[in-house]
Amino acid sequence: MIPVVEVYEQLKRNMPERIWWPAESEWEIIIGSILVQNTNWANVEYSLHNLREKTQFHPEKVAALPLEELQDLIRPSGFYINKGKAIQEIFFWLQDFTFDLAVIEDHYGTNLRKQLLSLRGIGEETADVLLVYIFDGVEFIADRYAQRLFTRLGVEGIEGYKKLKHRVYLPEDFSTAEAKEFHGLIVDFGKEYLKNDTTWAASFLADFSFDPLNS
Template identity: 40%
Template sequence: MKFTELYDELKSIYGELGKWWPGAREEIIVSAVLTQNTNWQNVEKALVNIRKYCQGDILQCLGKLSEQELSELIRPAGFFNIKAKRLKNLLQWIETYGYDLDKISTLDTENLRKELLSINGIGKETADSIILYAFEKPIFVVDAYTKRIVRRIFDIEYKEYDESRKLFEETFTKDVKLYQEFHGLIVEHAKALCRTKPLCEQCPIADCLYKSQKSKSGE
């Protein structure tokens, strides 16, 4: 299988996913931090706490809390003290724009990414998730699932995050909806079949280098 065929192959397996990351953009911004080093079920529990506590604009609501208060609210997401500090830093940056997400959205992708990456605790994956899903600008999100899928199917592995990102952006049309769905398809496949211990015998992708090598070795 050619790399250019990956999107259609995954879509044929999992169907239309649309915008994979759930929630309004305010929730996406928050959950992009909360999802670090945990599963979505834990993130959702933290979001439930936030929704119960905050009425109206959750970003302004959370921005008024101390780190300690914030950490208690997001406790279900794990690593809550670290995430509270990172989220607080992000909220302080948003506050410089008067919590006006439309104003932030006027930044071009490059400058928005630069500003997000200047925030202590916001790395490339988190920044790109916010850019793609909350501000709906075309940048591809590379996570551990993406690296695993590309490494196993195509035997392609880059040390640098942006090399992996550019592999997608230089191969596929820069399209927000495509990138959102494509990233979601990769995550779904990694969770369902291409796990840490892959279920190759159940995987419908025939043209996979990892599966082929595994078969030849008799594993």
């Protein structure tokens, strides 16, 4: 298992603090987590702007949008047909619980991740984002930035989301706030230092090494 807390502490010590996920409500996070699939955040922002203008991210208004109108609003994010269907399905599901996130969490308990994965358009990464940012869970989000980071740190055999996630150890006392911060720090680090060999060599983690017995 990879002792990732050492990396978290280095990131926290050397990176500026800021709030992640960049959104004003849980509903905006849910939508953003679907829209960002297979595109960049700049495109997502156009779609979020359109939805904000139309619905103010009131969940009842999002759920009430006709599918074709929803798809047109999110067109800038690409794959808008499938993403529109995914957003509609998850908001119909939330509507079944009158948009009460605490009730949903209590209803599914430890099966919540499995339930999220059963929804259209919700894969491993999106499910973990929702667990951490919406349902206050503690999960390691093994996204592409995380995979690139730990590959740079010399960890082998972590190609793909599941392989890295299964290698990660988070201590039992790791909090939701720390899980959010860890994810955000990795993304920020990746944007600044994981561009190429030169930026990596200039980073404060370039000389970091794991105890081989622990990784």
